[in-house]
Amino acid sequence: MSSATDDVNQAIAGELQLMDPRVRASRERAAQLLDPEFVEVGGSGRRWTREAMLDELPDHPGSSVDAPRYEPSGMSGVLLAPGLVHLTFETMIGERRTRHSSIWRKRDGVAAGWRMYYHQATRVPPGVD
Numbered sequence: 001m002s003s004a005t006d007d008v009n010q011a012i013a014g015e016l017q018l019m020d021p022r023v024r025a026s027r028e029r030a031a032q033l034l035d036p037e038f039v040e041v042g043g044s045g046r047r048w049t050r051e052a053m054l055d056e057l058p059d060h061p062g063s064s065v066d067a068p069r070y071e072p073s074g075m076s077g078v079l080l081a082p083g084l085v086h087l088t089f090e091t092m093i094g095e096r097r098t099r100h101s102s103i104w105r106k107r108d109g110v111a112a113g114w115r116m117y118y119h120q121a122t123r124v125p126p127g128v129d
Helices: 005-020 027-031 050-059
Strands: 034-041 047-049 071-081 084-093 096-107 113-124
Touching: 005 071, 005 096, 005 113, 034 050, 047 071, 050 096, 071 113
Parallel strands: 034 113
Antiparallel strands: 034 047, 071 084, 084 096, 096 113
């Protein structure tokens, strides 16, 4: 049986993989990390389904090895329940700073493993601590 620390670390590893331009540019690799029931509320306020995110992720910021990449900081997590981890962190990409909250869910069966179930991103205006 895994510990809470192991579970949080696995969710963090998945989160960092989703920031890798090679993963973001590959529908197959990104699909392995997004839960079948994935939903995101982006910094723009747009609601994304799993399919919409997989369709558009290769064109999003941070998806090209030749462009600015996400620089995460302050990533931490807590085990909410067995198989459910909540992560919080900030990113910088270029001059844009964003706060993030993700829920990762561990499942068995067809979609086995740790996958992002929910993600919320909020842009931080310049001058805000």
